[in-house]
Amino acid sequence: MKLASLKQGRDGRLVVVSDDLAWYADAAAVAPTMQAALDNWADAAPRLAALAEDLNHDAIPKERFHERDAASPLPRAYQWADGSAYVNHVALVRQARGAEMPDSFWHDPLMYQGGSDAFLGPRDPIPLGDPAWGCDMEAEVVVVTDDVPAGIDAVAARSKILLVGLTNDVSLRGLIPGELAKGFGFFQSKPSSAMSPVFVTPDALGERWRDGKLHGTLCVDLNGQPLGRADAGVDMTFDFGQLIAHAAKTRNLGAGTIIGSGTVSNRDSDGGPGRPVDDGGVGYSCLAEVRTVETIRHGKPSTPFMKRGDTVCIWMDDERHHSIFGAIEQSVA
């Protein structure tokens, strides 16, 4: 099934969305908000699934679903923990600045604790206080978990994945070096992220959901031009079970925890650092990687970060070219 939160109050209003994203049905009788459903998933999920089936069979009252009316499915969450599972991306960034990548990065996931108190809606503008902050998108896959006990193993952790979606993990590249040099990780350099209009249960993704990964082309357009067409199921060094197990090593995770994959990134077919989409490659899911590849190839980056008025669009289509999660479409304000 597919779920969304229509904009209303701080936590939105939970609705069930038809598989083709054309219609929605009110889900207030089950739970007023997505967090409320997640807090009581064992009870809520079958009732929401019944609603979804009725909606898809036109058996209950329905309204037109407009992605622009959707908030992020969890407009605020109790936890947002973002991994960096496409180690290819990390290796490229390190190569560009001439830094060795520790071998441990291939078997011990990178993960940071992100801010989760105020996600942007999927069509909300990206606030940018200063263009020098170096505004970048990061197109990623996310999952939402049930309650997860501390110490869970990576295989069992897969069974805790309740929902799957996409995110634009907005990054302020100009603030990252100074912040990481201080040693406490990201804070100001990671402002509010935006999530896809719709989150989907793993079972509804069919063959696209396997091995704890989402498979399929993650599309990223910048100002209407193709920027990224990488496959989210390829070159993902750590599956979501491993990422959840990493997050839960020393503590329980509360229901509604959002775990991110990190920027999706595929190796180039020739083993090189990746080519743009119009050069026959799969492109890039963030501008930092574009600039990294430019640096490796030409000695310095030429693509600027996002400026006021620039737009980014992030989505994934199914085999019939229908959007699975709806689109994140944001402009820099």
Next chain:
Amino acid sequence: MKLASLKQGRDGRLVVVSDDLAWYADAAAVAPTMQAALDNWADAAPRLAALAEDLNHDAIPKERFHERDAASPLPRAYQWADGSAYVNHVALVRQARGAEMPDSFWHDPLMYQGGSDAFLGPRDPIPLGDPAWGCDMEAEVVVVTDDVPAGIDAVAARSKILLVGLTNDVSLRGLIPGELAKGFGFFQSKPSSAMSPVFVTPDALGERWRDGKLHGTLCVDLNGQPLGRADAGVDMTFDFGQLIAHAAKTRNLGAGTIIGSGTVSNRDSDGGPGRPVDDGGVGYSCLAEVRTVETIRHGKPSTPFMKRGDTVCIWMDDERHHSIFGAIEQSVA
């Protein structure tokens, strides 16, 4: 006024607590949970204050308040951002390991994004999967904010402070070096923290709350022996207004954001690295600082981290030796 959340469900049950912590009155008529009150503070605060006044004047039904029945006031929160405002503490830790401290640390706060999805209750045991993780307490002051707009200045930010409390920011010292070396900050090394049973409005703190700081002796006992008696208002390089402004530089903060001071630490009166309480000093608010001072004085640390069965107690008394926030009392499980 003083507020607490009795253990109930995921978010507790909001109650108003008498100034002497002896009684409580139900606050469900105003808001079922503390987060609900914070979401609508302008409306809720005067009604809660009226309840508190009635309770203190014995004008409404009341029940005995037992700290052991309290959850952390926000059993889960949408944001926990912990500063490191007692730069003396940072300087000592760096001195012990022979690392220069950048001068910028005196004017640019350190802050990390912490996990906020599952705080421990003030009397809950501290789960510890492996003694080698090096379990430590960090006694700190916290504030809870209203909605804060991005870009707020440090003086205006003080007016966004709605509640004040204490925390034990549990740290796993054995996991910190490896995690910080990866560059993404703390994650596994910062398991769930615990908060004081009661949070207090700044106005109810009188002279103890001034200049955006809490003044008074923060008491820390380890296994019933005095470990720390530092003054939270002394040597705090950044006040809470500055910490909030730092957190809000690039994004809004949602109502109910918890901002921490970092480990409270006072310079020794002789300018040296600090003496134990039974040696006439104000002691230490975490074991890492004890070990740091031992390293500076004797070349290596001799005090071990916490092991199973060890207990830590954190509280602050008023001038009549009454507990202001109640006590955090935890044993390692």
